[in-house]
Amino acid sequence: MKVPTPIKRDKNLVLLSRDHHNGLMLVWKIRQGSRLDVDRTRIGTYVVNVFDKELEPHFIEEESLLFHQLHTTDELRIKAENQHSAIRERIAAFRSSPEYPDTDLLSFALLLEEHIRFEERTLFPHLENSIPGEVLDEIGKRLKEEHSTKECLMWQDEFWVKQ
Numbered sequence: 001m002k003v004p005t006p007i008k009r010d011k012n013l014v015l016l017s018r019d020h021h022n023g024l025m026l027v028w029k030i031r032q033g034s035r036l037d038v039d040r041t042r043i044g045t046y047v048v049n050v051f052d053k054e055l056e057p058h059f060i061e062e063e064s065l066l067f068h069q070l071h072t073t074d075e076l077r078i079k080a081e082n083q084h085s086a087i088r089e090r091i092a093a094f095r096s097s098p099e100y101p102d103t104d105l106l107s108f109a110l111l112l113e114e115h116i117r118f119e120e121r122t123l124f125p126h127l128e129n130s131i132p133g134e135v136l137d138e139i140g141k142r143l144k145e146e147h148s149t150k151e152c153l154m155w156q157d158e159f160w161v162k163q
Contacts (some may be wrong), residue, residue, distance in 0.1 A: 012080065016062065016124075042159045051087075
């Protein structure tokens with residue numbers, strides 16, 4: 001079996017790639033909670049909180065620092081923006097109903113995973129090739145400043161851990 005080669009990321013985008021790793025951990029936790037037949041309200045409450053504290057600030061950084069570097073008609077930019085909108089819509093649906101059906105949580109996990117894989121494998125290489133080095137350096141500087149003030153989510157209910 002061939003082991004996938006890690007993606008070499010521009011140093012200025014590494015913080016966003018680390019966020020993507022955290023997003024994939026959220027996907028794993030949702031699926032693990034489902035496998036363990038955890039009360040879906042516990043999982044859904046966690047998902048909404050992670051969105052508020054981690055995903056939404058990450059989306060805002062990408063949109064304000066990266067996406068606008070591409071033309072508004074750029075197909076990859078449009079796809080990423082549409083995926084952000086779809087994820088936000090799912091979270092809004094979770095907020096409007098206190099129930100979190102297993103199928104909704106699992107489809108959210110799939111949507112988030114597909115989005116992260118798209119950004120890492122397709123969008124970020126496109127951005128790295130499209131954005132001039134000095135602009136990437138400025139983006140990296142701003143990310144370091146903004147990430148240092150990001151609130152880290154601490155969660156007591158580790159539903160994903162088998163009891």
